[in-house]
Amino acid sequence: MTLFTLIPGLKGYEHVAAAGLAASLLLYGAYAAREGLRAQTSPLPDGRGSVLNLFGLVIEWVRSMAHDIIGHDADRYVPFLCALFFYILTCNLMGFIPGVAPPTSNITTNWACAITVFVMYNYWGFRAHGVGYLKHFAGPVLWLAWLMVPIELVSHLVRPLTLSVRLYGNMMGDHTALDSFLEIAPAALPMLIMTLGLLVALIQALIFMILSAIYIALAVAEGH
């Protein structure tokens, strides 16, 4: 059903191929941006519509968002958040090529991103606080720890699950609706659902990135 099945041997793994295509597109874009950066003479951006300026625009916006959420030393987490945002946005937008299913409409791609976020924010929490990071699970007061630790553990363990299922449900629902509307009215009706789908793709990539920034901020926060 999808275009990737035209390549022999890829049956059943189209989403892996599509995810690989998205990743290689981003790597090429990063290479082009770096070449543009090397050729640039002044530190100010010129007004052209180049790949470098597109990346710069988005990265500046992600950086301001990370500074709002995480605080003063957000710069070390910005590359991770930008990579997450670009990758998920590219994977979502690939669903609008006719014949390609978005890789994020398969739960395994989302699960990979969500597990990465989970591992990374716990790693940064341990690096910022040492073993004292585990005191975050005990809640505000020590004698409530017997109640708070199970609640906090469950809410922490359910975070990668909710991150991945949210993205999966949005993308799979959009793509299923697009497929059904294509059967009903081939030209007019899919345009409406594609417009909504563009918005949803952008918003869901944004939500994933913002929630990851919030989890990092909660793990790294030293405001006691």
Add this chain to the structure above:
Amino acid sequence: MDNRTGRFTRILWVLFAMVAAGAASAWAQEAPGAPAAAAAAGVGSVKVALALAAGFGIAIAVFGGALSQGRVVTAAMEGIARNPGSSGQMLIPMIIGLALIESLVIYALIISLSLSGKIG
């Protein structure tokens, strides 16, 4: 350039590379995404119950979700009406709130889809 990664970080990177190299073999076990349709629901009344649950579940979830999203947009509209200049500040938190409420509806959609998948 100076070498800023500490020893602990470098050990972590080596471990991560080993795990990643081992995890590449996990792709071989990936089943092409068809849900394992356990067609044990052969009795008619079980199918009726599944169909009713799938239909009503998503309907109730969407009802609650639409109601609360309406409240979010109402609050945003009132805020813009009071102070039209700050509408840019209100857009992003409103979108975040809408998406988080919608994600609850989508959890119900997933359950409803898996229930209706068990019917056929």
